[in-house]
Each structure stands twice: as structure tokens, then as C-alpha cells.
Amino acid sequence: MLEVIKAIVIVAFALALLIATLAVLYFVAGKLPKRWQEGARSWVFILPALFAVTIGLVIPAARTVYLSVFDDNGVGFVGLDNYLEIFSTRGTRLTVINSFAWVGVGTTATLIVGLTVARFADGMRAEKAAKSAIFLPGAISLVGTGLIWGFVYAGPPFEVGLLNRVTGNTPTLPDTVGGSGDRLWLVERGFAGLEPPATAPGFNTFLLIIIFVWASTGFATVILSAAIKGVPDSLLEAARVDGATERQTFYLVTMPYIRSTVVTVATITTINGLKAFDIVAATTGGRFGTSTIANEFYVTRFVQGRTGLGSALAVLIFVLVIPVVLLNRDAQRRAEEMTS
Numbered sequence: 001m002l003e004v005i006k007a008i009v010i011v012a013f014a015l016a017l018l019i020a021t022l023a024v025l026y027f028v029a030g031k032l033p034k035r036w037q038e039g040a041r042s043w044v045f046i047l048p049a050l051f052a053v054t055i056g057l058v059i060p061a062a063r064t065v066y067l068s069v070f071d072d073n074g075v076g077f078v079g080l081d082n083y084l085e086i087f088s089t090r091g092t093r094l095t096v097i098n099s100f101a102w103v104g105v106g107t108t109a110t111l112i113v114g115l116t117v118a119r120f121a122d123g124m125r126a127e128k129a130a131k132s133a134i135f136l137p138g139a140i141s142l143v144g145t146g147l148i149w150g151f152v153y154a155g156p157p158f159e160v161g162l163l164n165r166v167t168g169n170t171p172t173l174p175d176t177v178g179g180s181g182d183r184l185w186l187v188e189r190g191f192a193g194l195e196p197p198a199t200a201p202g203f204n205t206f207l208l209i210i211i212f213v214w215a216s217t218g219f220a221t222v223i224l225s226a227a228i229k230g231v232p233d234s235l236l237e238a239a240r241v242d243g244a245t246e247r248q249t250f251y252l253v254t255m256p257y258i259r260s261t262v263v264t265v266a267t268i269t270t271i272n273g274l275k276a277f278d279i280v281a282a283t284t285g286g287r288f289g290t291s292t293i294a295n296e297f298y299v300t301r302f303v304q305g306r307t308g309l310g311s312a313l314a315v316l317i318f319v320l321v322i323p324v325v326l327l328n329r330d331a332q333r334r335a336e337e338m339t340s
Contacts, residue, residue, distance in 0.1 A: 022048065061318070068311035082312035094199060094289060095296040096316070101201045102209055102273040102292060109213045110269050111262065114220030118228055119250060121221070131225065135218035142215060146282025149211045153185040153283070161185070187288050202289050211279050216272065220265045227261035228254060263331040270324050274317055293317050 022044060029040035071078050086092045121130050137145065154161035167173055168181020176193045178185075189195065189202025196202050231254050239249045255262075277294035280286055286295040293313055301310025 018048065064311045064314050067307055068315045070308050072306040072308045074307050078308065082308045083316070085309060086312060086316065090198060091291075092296060092313075094201075095286075095291045095293050097199065098201050098205050098289075098291065099274055099276065099293045099320075101205060102212065102276045103270050105206065106209045106212045106216070106273045106276075107266055107269045109209075110216045110220050111266055113213065113217045114224050114265065115262075117217070117221045118225035122225060122228060131221060134221050137215050138218035140215070142278030143282045145211055145215045146279040149214075149279075150186075150283050153207060155184040155187075156182050186284050186290070189289050198289075204284070204288055205290050208279055208283060208290055211283070212273065212276060215279075216269055220269065223261060223265055224258065227258040231257050259334075260332050260336065263328055267324055267328040271321055274320055274324075293320075 025044045026041060029037060029044055032040050067074055068082055069079055070076060086096065117131075117134055121127055121134075124130065140148070151160060152162045155164055163185060164178060164181045164183060167178030167183070170179065173179035174192070177191065185207055186204050189204055191203035235253050235257065236249055239253045244252065275294050276292045277298060280290060280292055280295045281298070284290045286292070286299060291299070293316060297310055297313035297317070300306045300313060304310075
């Protein structure tokens with residue numbers, strides 16, 4: 001208890017010191033010549049943010065890149081060997097392919113479901129209640145989401161799995177797709193008699209992606225619904241006057257107008273897919289061929305203690321995010337030009 005009180009006092013003292021420092025600097029900035037006052041006051045608030053970003057992001061990122069070219073002890077320089085090991089080792093290479101599956105399938109499904117719900121839920125009688133129910137999974141932590149769906153996919157020796165109960169009580173359903181009611185959904189990589197190659201994502205990986213889509217669709221629906229409501233009525237009415245159907249109006253008028261919002265949602269979902277860790281850790285722990293880059297990074301760095309390879313996996317996630325951000329910026333620019 002004493003340690004907790006001490007920590008609270010230290011944090012409170014640090015915040016008070018920061019506020020006092022900013023107040024003094026702001027006062028000093030007000031005493032400068034008028035042509036310098038506005039710029040000086042801006043820097044009073046910018047500098048603390050730059051300092052925090054440097055300490056909390058830039059320096060750790062630079063250190064991670066540095067460690068990624070050394071061995072697991074952080075002593076011997078190995079160059080790009082850690083990166084080559086990622087793609088040359090079958091198990092680690094599968095984690096990269098799994099992450100791409102999370103991004104491709106997860107982002108596409110989230111956008112399709114989100115757009116569909118946002119389009120058809122607008123104007124319905126219980127619109128607010130429906131959208132609140134759809135958004136609710138997004139308010140649950142991803143670890144909690146994984147635990148909830150763990151009960152859905154549960155199999156022997158736990159006979160409480162909802163999916164097994166449904167498939168087991170479905171007549172004429174083959175055992176290869178769960179007809180026996182005792183399938184180990186998150187353990188078995190094959191499905192319906194088909195066994196994927198060792199270098200390809202298994203069916204259990206796509207079951208985890210379903211959890212990701214379930215948790216992400218609410219956010220996508222709310223954002224896309226707000227964008228759809230922001231389309232000017234004059235544009236919609238002009239399209240209808242010209243003889244366009246509701247479907248044509250949606251695809252030819254609404255979709256181009258909300259393009260920047262769609263790109264933003266896709267970017268956020270893609271980045272979350274690349275960082276997928278919580279759901280995997282809470283369900284399979286990355287076993288049975290379901291590991292992702294983020295999960296493999298955690299296991300490699302903090303469980304196995306392999307600093308070099310773990311740092312290389314972290315850098316790989318960062319490198320994969322860069323083109324997504326650049327594409328988002330380019331798409332945003334194009335969308336602004338189109339709407340203007």
C-alpha cells in the first residue's frame with residue numbers, strides 16, 4: 001500500500017512540475033516582442049509533445065532497429081540475418097502469411113459488413129438501438145472478445161461450445177465439418193476433408209479472423225453511417241431526378257463522396273490486423289499454426305528471450321505499416337480532389 005501511495009505522489013508531483021514549467025514558459029513568452037509572442041507560445045506546448053514523442057517513440061524505435069541487426073545477446077553484428085530467418089524458417093514465415101490473411105480477409109469483410117449495415121440501417125425504425133447493438137462488441141477488450149468466442153469454439157473435453165452444439169444437432173451434416181459435435185475448431189487446421197499446406201493459413205486461422213471482424217464491424221458501421229448521413233441531399237435528389245435507382249445512387253453518388261472515410265476505416269482496420277495479438281493470445285496462444293507477426297514477436301522476445309529476432313519482427317510490422325499509411329495519404333488527397 002505504501003508503494004502505491006508513493007507512486008501516486010510521484011506522478012502528482014511530476015504533473016504539477018510540468019504544469020508549473022509550462023506556466024512559467026508561457027509567461028516568459030508573453031514578455032517577448034509582439035512579433036515573436038505567437039510563435040513562442042505555440043512552441044511552449046509543442047516542445048513537451050515533441051519531448052514525449054522522442055522519449056516514448058523515436059528512441060525506442062531506433063533502439064529496436066539497432067537490436068534487429070545483432071544476435072540474440074545484442075553483442076554480435078549479424079546484419080540482415082534475423083530478417084532472413086523470418087522468411088526462411090517455415091514456422092515464422094507462416095506467421096507473416098497469417099498476418100496477410102488477417103489484413104486481406106479481415107479488412108475486406110469488415111468494410112463489406114460495415115457498409116451493408118450502415119446503408120440499410122439508416123432510416124429504420126430502431127436505427128439507434130440496432131447500431132448500438134452492432135457497436136457493442138467494439139466496446140469489449142479484444143482479450144475479452146477472444147475469451148467470449150473461446151466458449152463458442154470450445155470442444156472436448158469441454159462440451160459447452162456453441163458451434164459444436166449447433167453442428168452436432170444439424171441432421172445429415174458430415175463429421176468433417178463438425179457433424180459429430182466434438183470438433184476441435186481452434187486446433188484442427190483442415191476442414192471438410194481438405195488439409196491446407198503447412199505454409200498456408202489453416203481453417204482455424206480464419207475462425208480467429210471472424211472474431212476480429214465481429215469486434216471491428218461496429219466501429220466501421222458507426223463511422224461509415226455518419227459519412228453516409230453527411231452526403232448532401234441535393235446530390236441525391238439530382239441523381240434521382242435523372243432517373244437513377246437507389247442502388248445506382250448509392251454506388252455512383254454516395255460511395256465516391258464517402259471515399260475518404262472508407263479509406264480511413266480500411267487503413268485503421270488494416271493496421272489493427274497487422275498488430276493482431278490479443279485475440280490470438282486469448283484463444284490459441286499462437287499454437288496450431290495460428291500465430292501472427294505480433295504474437296510471434298511477443299513469444300520470441302519475451303518468452304524465448306531472443307532479442308535480435310524479436311526486434312526484427314517488430315521492425316517488420318513497422319515496415320508493413322508504412323505503405324498502408326502512404327496509400328491512405330494518397331487516397332485521401334484524391335478523394336478531396338474529387339469532392340471539391
